[in-house]
Amino acid sequence: AVVSTQSTGAHAYRMYTDYNGLYRRLDFTGPTMIITMKVTSLACSLYDGTHRKEEELNSDQKMLAIRRVPSLIEYLSYTFCFTSILSGPTFNLQDYCKFIDGTDAIEGKAKPSGIMPCLFKLVTAVFFISWTFVYAADYEPFFDEEWRNSHSVFYVIGYLYFTSFITRCNYYFAWTLADSVSNLSGFGFNGYDEKGSAKWDKITNVYPHKTECSSSLKVLVENWNVGTALWLRRVCYERSVYSPTAMTYFLSATWHGFYPGYYGCFMSLSAFILTSRKLRRYVRPKFLGSTGLKMFYDALTTVCSLLLINYACIQLCVLSFERVYEFYRYFYCLPHLVCLFLYIFCPSPPRPKKE
Numbered sequence: 001a002v003v004s005t006q007s008t009g010a011h012a013y014r015m016y017t018d019y020n021g022l023y024r025r026l027d028f029t030g031p032t033m034i035i036t037m038k039v040t041s042l043a044c045s046l047y048d049g050t051h052r053k054e055e056e057l058n059s060d061q062k063m064l065a066i067r068r069v070p071s072l073i074e075y076l077s078y079t080f081c082f083t084s085i086l087s088g089p090t091f092n093l094q095d096y097c098k099f100i101d102g103t104d105a106i107e108g109k110a111k112p113s114g115i116m117p118c119l120f121k122l123v124t125a126v127f128f129i130s131w132t133f134v135y136a137a138d139y140e141p142f143f144d145e146e147w148r149n150s151h152s153v154f155y156v157i158g159y160l161y162f163t164s165f166i167t168r169c170n171y172y173f174a175w176t177l178a179d180s181v182s183n184l185s186g187f188g189f190n191g192y193d194e195k196g197s198a199k200w201d202k203i204t205n206v207y208p209h210k211t212e213c214s215s216s217l218k219v220l221v222e223n224w225n226v227g228t229a230l231w232l233r234r235v236c237y238e239r240s241v242y243s244p245t246a247m248t249y250f251l252s253a254t255w256h257g258f259y260p261g262y263y264g265c266f267m268s269l270s271a272f273i274l275t276s277r278k279l280r281r282y283v284r285p286k287f288l289g290s291t292g293l294k295m296f297y298d299a300l301t302t303v304c305s306l307l308l309i310n311y312a313c314i315q316l317c318v319l320s321f322e323r324v325y326e327f328y329r330y331f332y333c334l335p336h337l338v339c340l341f342l343y344i345f346c347p348s349p350p351r352p353k354k355e
Contacts, residue, residue: 003039007032011257020259020320030086033255037090037231038079042066044235045093058238064092083182087174089205089227099187106191114183117200121180128208129173137166139318143326156330157307164310167317168211175205175225203227215298217276217305221269228252246270261315264324268312268336275343276305282346311335 010029018027048057049065057065070078070093078096098104105111141147141159148156182188183200190202207223214220222229232248240247249266256262280301287297311331315324328336 003032003036007036007255015258020323029257034085034088034090035079036255037088037228040235041090041231042070042075042078042093044239060234061238064094064234066093083185083187084178084203087178088225089175089178089182089203090231091203091227095202096187104189111186111189112198114186114188114200117188117198118180118184121176121183124208125173125176125180128169128176131166131169132173135162135166137163137170137317139163139314142330143318143323148330160314161306161310164314164317165212168208171225172206172208176208179204212306213302214305215302216280217269217273217308220305220309221273245274256316259319260321261317261319261324264328265312265315268315269309271336271339271343272308272312275339275346276308278348279342279346282348308335 007029010027010032014027014029045061045064045066046069048061049067052061052065054062074093074097077100078093081096084090095104102111139160142156151159179188182203188200188202188204190199193199205225205227207226210223211220214223232252236251237244237248246267249270250263253262253266256266284297287293314327318324318327
């Protein structure tokens, strides 16, 4: 309750001092959001380990359950870990303690060096931040009615898509850089793959190639801000009694702040994902008859996923009610209306009978 109140106050102060992000300042709301994730994750794990029966927990909760209250030094070290305090990623206390005491290595093998993974991710981070020097993400032209009227709707959609990509490059840079720093310190080792190569993806927060080329909204969301997605699943989705998808996206919106753009974005994503899930179960089997049909289906869903995710997430950048309304008005809320139509009229496939 204390850390949630602090985060709420931070967002309210940010809106009061820098409404609509006019000054584009980096402030303390980012670290408070990271701390909120860590503390609430710790609280849920501690509750699972001390107040719930073993048979009430799923496999993930059993693995993360904490049977004792951590010491003060463990708590402070975990909460304020310098490699993740500014931009994440978040991680659980068990993995962090194993890294600190050196038990995260595979038994019988020396822990591999994290220098090469660090260098590779550092180069990747530089690649993405370079895009922002070539092209600045600017949504202002869209809100100039004269500019909109002088270009076709296809040009406007292309402009918004590319501007959104440049915006995502900033996040790719920050999260990949934080991941590389963690790997250099030795944190992030995740065993070996089937070829015997070391994996350094335990706390990886984003997979850019999967995000930009995913064939479904579900896959796209799972590969973007991975740590936050896991946190939302563990503290909200798996514990919600009613409408877990909607409740999870509402929590995500409130965690981000109070701008209308946040709520428009995450409530839109909730509706889009529920509809795509229903549509996928009904439509996808009809395209599995041949390789050509499946490739066409994958290409179509990839394009639709990217268009929908950009349509929803642009609201995260424009923030204010006035601009979100103007954005909706230009597109006549068409994606929402199509989504509603498909959700209502798409037949629900029969569920398999339980024995």
